[in-house]
Amino acid sequence: MTVSTVTASAFGADLLRYRRSASLWLLLLCAPVAARYMISETEGEGISIAVGGQLPVLTSPVFGIWLGIVVSTLVMPVVFIYLRAGPTRRQPWQLDETSPASRIAIALGRFGADAAIMMGVLIALSLAGLFLAWMKVTGPYQPGHILLLLWVVAGPTLLAVAAIRILFDAVPILRGALGDFLFFMLWMASIIVPSIAAENGSTFANNMASVGGAIRPLMESAPPGSESFAIGTSSLAPGRVELDPWAGIGAQGYLASRAGWVLLSLAIAALAGLVYRPHKSKARTQRFAWLDRLTLRRLLPGAAPSSQHATRAGLGIVPLVLAEMRLIASGSLFPLLAVGAAAIGLADDYRHAGSPAALLLLVFALSAHAGRTEARGLVALTATAPFHPLIRRMAFIVAGTVLSLAIAVPAMMVHGPLHVLELAFLTGAAASLAAIVLAWAARSPFVARITLLIGWYAYMAS
Amino acid sequence: MTLEARSLARSFGRKKVLEDVSATFPIGLTLLTGPSGAGKSTLLRLLATADKPNSGEIIWQGQPLPAARRALRQTLGYAPQAVDLPEDLTAREFGLHIASLKGLSRSDADAQFAGILEALGLLPDIDRRIQGYSGGMRRRLITAQALMGDPQVLTLDEPTAELDSESAAAVHGLVMERAATASVIMTTHLGEQLAPQAVQNLRIADGKAQPVG
Ligand SMILES: Nc1ncnc2c1ncn2[C@@H]1O[C@H](COP(=O)(O)OP(=O)(O)O)[C@@H](O)[C@H]1O
Ligand SMILES: [Mg+2]
Numbered sequence: 001m002t003v004s005t006v007t008a009s010a011f012g013a014d015l016l017r018y019r020r021s022a023s024l025w026l027l028l029l030c031a032p033v034a035a036r037y038m039i040s041e042t043e044g045e046g047i048s049i050a051v052g053g054q055l056p057v058l059t060s061p062v063f064g065i066w067l068g069i070v071v072s073t074l075v076m077p078v079v080f081i082y083l084r085a086g087p088t089r090r091q092p093w094q095l096d097e098t099s100p101a102s103r104i105a106i107a108l109g110r111f112g113a114d115a116a117i118m119m120g121v122l123i124a125l126s127l128a129g130l131f132l133a134w135m136k137v138t139g140p141y142q143p144g145h146i147l148l149l150l151w152v153v154a155g156p157t158l159l160a161v162a163a164i165r166i167l168f169d170a171v172p173i174l175r176g177a178l179g180d181f182l183f184f185m186l187w188m189a190s191i192i193v194p195s196i197a198a199e200n201g202s203t204f205a206n207n208m209a210s211v212g213g214a215i216r217p218l219m220e221s222a223p224p225g226s227e228s229f230a231i232g233t234s235s236l237a238p239g240r241v242e243l244d245p246w247a248g249i250g251a252q253g254y255l256a257s258r259a260g261w262v263l264l265s266l267a268i269a270a271l272a273g274l275v276y277r278p279h280k281s282k283a284r285t286q287r288f289a290w291l292d293r294l295t296l297r298r299l300l301p302g303a304a305p306s307s308q309h310a311t312r313a314g315l316g317i318v319p320l321v322l323a324e325m326r327l328i329a330s331g332s333l334f335p336l337l338a339v340g341a342a343a344i345g346l347a348d349d350y351r352h353a354g355s356p357a358a359l360l361l362l363v364f365a366l367s368a369h370a371g372r373t374e375a376r377g378l379v380a381l382t383a384t385a386p387f388h389p390l391i392r393r394m395a396f397i398v399a400g401t402v403l404s405l406a407i408a409v410p411a412m413m414v415h416g417p418l419h420v421l422e423l424a425f426l427t428g429a430a431a432s433l434a435a436i437v438l439a440w441a442a443r444s445p446f447v448a449r450i451t452l453l454i455g456w457y458a459y460m461a462s
Numbered sequence: 463m464t465l466e467a468r469s470l471a472r473s474f475g476r477k478k479v480l481e482d483v484s485a486t487f488p489i490g491l492t493l494l495t496g497p498s499g500a501g502k503s504t505l506l507r508l509l510a511t512a513d514k515p516n517s518g519e520i521i522w523q524g525q526p527l528p529a530a531r532r533a534l535r536q537t538l539g540y541a542p543q544a545v546d547l548p549e550d551l552t553a554r555e556f557g558l559h560i561a562s563l564k565g566l567s568r569s570d571a572d573a574q575f576a577g578i579l580e581a582l583g584l585l586p587d588i589d590r591r592i593q594g595y596s597g598g599m600r601r602r603l604i605t606a607q608a609l610m611g612d613p614q615v616l617t618l619d620e621p622t623a624e625l626d627s628e629s630a631a632a633v634h635g636l637v638m639e640r641a642a643t644a645s646v647i648m649t650t651h652l653g654e655q656l657a658p659q660a661v662q663n664l665r666i667a668d669g670k671a672q673p674v675g
Pocket of ligand 2: 619
């Protein structure tokens, strides 16, 4: 057996699965549509990049680097969610883990397929960028400049996302919620760390510290002495600033760091094969314990068929909400963390301390339970429960909201009820609703978790 | 060509599932029977290198397992109770991918896989996506991939669960064919049907394996 046939087979199988999935075509369609909103020229209409409060003059190179910067910052978590929750999420690990195939060969093949999808996204964005620039460009239309700058900034980032996905799939504890959280931390670090490191001058090492590589070219493109760089939305001052993206790309050690990230991505994918640890097969009884609790045990106490009717009649909405609350709060650490979040709520600025702390806990608890109940195959099972799935989902939202209010009780006593009540109610209800809808749409907890984490960050930081 | 288990023990948390299992698995069919939850699947996972014992040894051709694992995997067929099947691939594409992982040549594997699926009554569906497969079809597909490459050690976990008697008979036919030259280890609820053809019948109970009959 050669390594290359295994790699080719893993690559081919995953790529085929992507190609057959409607989600891929949706992603490739969404990318150019989103690109339209990635280059915004008026306040509040989309994503703008501003230097010293001013928008840049939209020359061809600026188009390229602008798109590259947006992909390397804001689009990064979106594609990570897609890879992780997408068509290749389920792998026949029960078989590949007992095969003689090299794990490195499998990891490289799967990385290749993910990388190909990322390059597809970049091609779709390139086409959109070329079109948008053609309509809006100031000065000469230079397609080559647009493509080169976009690919230098965004290409290595997307490869790195694919590599991280493969690495996180290889390590048991990172296959679940912890991996999502770690990626979220990495993503934030890739935005925050370079803006600090950027002060320290442009060296290869400093630039390698940033996966996204988005901040350096922006800073070095700006006229000397510029301050305040903003990506996203910000209030804009009139007038335009002239940027020189080629100077940004040409900053000392920057291009080398991008090449470095391409090689590092390959190395991370190979490392994933090296550190791969098999799945632990969970006992069926354990995995479905929550389901028994919710349905069978209540429905069939002592499994006596004659008592079925009596129990069924006794099942009201309130017990259902209580059951959902118990299931959301079923993690062994939940009580401890809830007490911690409630205690943080006693601190002065509830909006920026207690409320985000409680919400962060709920994000994990809600997405985990919503993901379990909406998982493929289980929907059919829960449908046999005495309640319509829609009623169960409503109960889930009520349960999440009540939990949010419960954690806020100490804060209400300290800060006065109204302000706290409003925040706890709104965040709890919104997070529960988003969790159940996203888990239902994606049939897994991944999408709900990361989306909610990003929402949580926006809530905390604003 | 022998597979041997020596004093295998496996527990999950405080629960001791296997306490002291010793057995040899000669060429021919070994049936694993016993009450549900006794540890049949657990033993099969250990033999198929999908799990590691807490203590004890598995010996393949005179060499103990971590060292002999690769050699065993090269000639192993394993049909676990459940597989996360790639729903969006066809049975043929799935089979060819597994064949590559096993190191089989694609053209040989293609012909052999089609032959196995034909014997199992799945040939008409070979180019259909797995998402359209019923529970019984999935079971047979999982058995079929295990048979590819004529493994010297074939481990099957309830291959006839969810099957009608006709399909179950087809599975038994292929299994007995393989048992002529390989160690086949199988758990099944249809133990009585196959017992006369088995070289041994191990009853798993109370953490131990006892030969029956
Ligand atoms: N990964 C696991 N974690 C915890 N308990 C397990 C695990 N796998 C099996 N068990 C337990 O081990 C016992 C034996 O399981 P199993 O081997 O599947 O039984 P059998 O196949 O004989 O029905 C069961 O009680 C089961 O709950
Ligand atoms: Mg079993």
